[in-house]
Amino acid sequence: MVIEAAGLALLAALTPTALLVAAAFLGTENPRRIAGLYLIGATAMTAVMATVVFVVLHAGHLDQPHERDPRYGLRLGLGVALLLVGAYCLRRGNKPPDPAKAAGKKKGPGLMARLIAAPGPKEAFFVGILVYSPSLTFVAAVQTVATSRESLAESVAILVVIVVITLLLVWLPLLLFLLMPDRTGRTLRSFNSWLRSHGYQILVVALFGASVLLTIDGIAGLVTKG
DSSP states (O other): OOOHHHHHHHHHHHHHHHHHHHHHTTTTSSSSHHHHHHHHHHHHHHHHHHHHHHHHHTTTTTTGGGHHHHHHHHHHHHHHHHHHHHHHHHHHOOOOOOHHHHHHHHOOOOOHHHHHHHHOOHHHHHHHHHHHHHHHHHHHHHHHHTTOOOHHHHHHHHHHHHHHHHHHHHHHHHHHHHHHHHHHHHHHHHHHHHHHHHHHHEEEEEEHHHHHHHHHHHHHHHSSOO
């Protein structure tokens, strides 16, 4: 269970936007404060959602032996949902906007772009909340704990691990920046162009990876009794 939860949390962490935002904030005039508040916002959102999902699912007593079918049915359902989202993203592709349509609409920058362009403490905190709004992959990671038969203390400890892994692309760049500011800054800047080009593919791989894990687990649990 712990390995499955950690694996799903790692897939949830593969959010290219998170690293792009971290790189942008670490390039500001006050990188430690801005990136730190970004981390605080992301941690707050992730911790709150982990708690909510855990409490809601645990209240359904899906950890009990007689609830085996609903427990594995939930995992299978999440796997199928992730498969559908991944298939949609794969079919849609990372298409550039149509120049003709873009010229006709003349839209200004979106909310996220505006927040990142001129980040203050409040903006950085809010961006952390936006970027780490709950995803299906994150919910899948938490449900492995909520539907297990671990004690409350063990469940809380595993949830903390899930949160830490999920926020990997926020706290790790900040930590490296504090230890090696110049080298980390250069590495992130050089990595950004590659990430912008391949971020969509990373997202699709993460969705399909989580789908495979949950679908296999769900089917195996439903067909294997006892």
